[in-house]
Amino acid sequence: ETGVTQTPRHLVMGMTNKKSLKCEQHLGHNAMYWYKQSAKKPLELMFVYSLEERVENNSVPSRFSPECPNSSHLFLHLHTLQPEDSALYLCASSSSGSIFTDTQYFGPGTRLTVL
Amino acid sequence: DAKTTQPPSMDCAEGRAANLPCNHSTISGNEYVYWYRQIHSQGPQYIIHGLKNNETNEMASLIITEDRKSSTLILPHATLRDTAVYYCIVRPFRSNFGNEKLTFGTGTRLTIIP
Numbered sequence: 661e662t663g664v665t666q667t668p669r670h671l672v673m674g675m676t677n678k679k680s681l682k683c684e685q686h687l688g689h690n691a692m693y694w695y696k697q698s699a700k701k702p703l704e705l706m707f708v709y710s711l712e713e714r715v716e717n718n719s720v721p722s723r724f725s726p727e728c729p730n731s732s733h734l735f736l737h738l739h740t741l742q743p744e745d746s747a748l749y750l751c752a753s754s755s756s757g758s759i760f761t762d763t764q765y766f767g768p769g770t771r772l773t774v775l
Numbered sequence: 776d777a778k779t780t781q782p783p784s785m786d787c788a789e790g791r792a793a794n795l796p797c798n799h800s801t802i803s804g805n806e807y808v809y810w811y812r813q814i815h816s817q818g819p820q821y822i823i824h825g826l827k828n829n830e831t832n833e834m835a836s837l838i839i840t841e842d843r844k845s846s847t848l849i850l851p852h853a854t855l856r857d858t859a860v861y862y863c864i865v866r867p868f869r870s871n872f873g874n875e876k877l878t879f880g881t882g883t884r885l886t887i888i889p
Contacts, residue, residue: 702862702880703819763821 663687666767681736683751692734695750784884793850797863800844812859
């Protein structure tokens, strides 16, 4: 138990659906991250929020829309996804937004399948 | 960013030193070498970074060749918990990524043998 929770743990959606992934951290951190890990592909950073402001957007398609309403919650809104978006989506938090040296605490991930 | 080349897998006996190599022959002068590892399906864990001098912290040592074209991560006394995929990446030092695409490459899958 790392103090970072993600819901749902599994999600199956069609390409025309709209869904949201939720992440919550109980560690008092002020930076949160979304990662994508596809099968047989390297881990990929998507978004970084620091103090509820988006500080990183790693060329992610607009069909992924993050939202950080406060420092404890992070959402990833999904719409018109493609089958190749099927992956494990990991949320993480850290005490600051310095991803290179901060210890990040990861949630269990949401396994997303797009049909 | 400079590309890196790592062996896909390595084994190491428990209690021995694990030496993980990384080639980065196109590294430029302002780029640092970073090492991360990923255990199971968790996110990456920062291990160590360096520019040209050898570095050591509580987790590992980083040896960078004089021409900076390769480096070696050393885990001095490997334990079973060190079994993971180890990633070597090179990029300019900054506190955030900017708008660049960041991927961790394929890494080296290190297996510690009891």
